[in-house]
Amino acid sequence: MTGKHTWAIPEGYIPEESTGPEPEMESHESVCVLNATGEDATLEITIYFTDREPVGPYEKTVPANRTRHFRYNEFEEPEEVPTGEDFASVIESDVPVVCQHTRLDSRQAENALLSTMAYPGE
Template sequence: MTGKHTWAIPEGYIPEGSTGPEPEMESHETVCLLNATDEDATVEITVYFTDRGPIGPYEKTVPAERTRHFRFNEFEDPEPIPTGEDFASVIESDVPVVCQHTRLDSRQAENALLSTIAHPGE
């Protein structure tokens, strides 16, 4: 079986500014999830900060045998994730998934893209 039930992304930061057309070039932080199982994945994402308690969980669904990319700066419920603050996240799924982390920093015209595999739990 491909994937794990728990993943951690210890690095997170949504830049406050952007250069270029939105939404394509808007600075963002993304969690990319692959569900290679034959069951829909119910995913809960909890976000942690350096100077206050965690928020979440943010509930997401990844259909069976599909991938979904979720931008942290589009999370609304239970509350938006602030820009310009360090954060980390824990992703928990009821079926095994694979998790990757991506950031687009377009604060200046010379854009930077960062991508890394998250740390699997269990």
């Protein structure tokens, strides 16, 4: 079986500004999740900050044998993830999944894209 139940992304930052057309070129952080199982994955994402208590869980679903990309700047409940502030996240799933972290920084016309694998727990 591919994946783990717990993943950590210690790096997070949503730039406050963007250039180019939205939503495609809006600066954002995202977690890309692959669910290669035959069951829907229910995710709980908790956000950690430098100087305040964690927020979450944000609940997301990835259907069986599918992938989904979740932009942190689109998270609303229990509260929006702030821009211009460092954060980290832990993703917990009820079935094994694979997670990757991506950031699009479009503050300048010369865009920057960063992508790395999340850290698998357990």
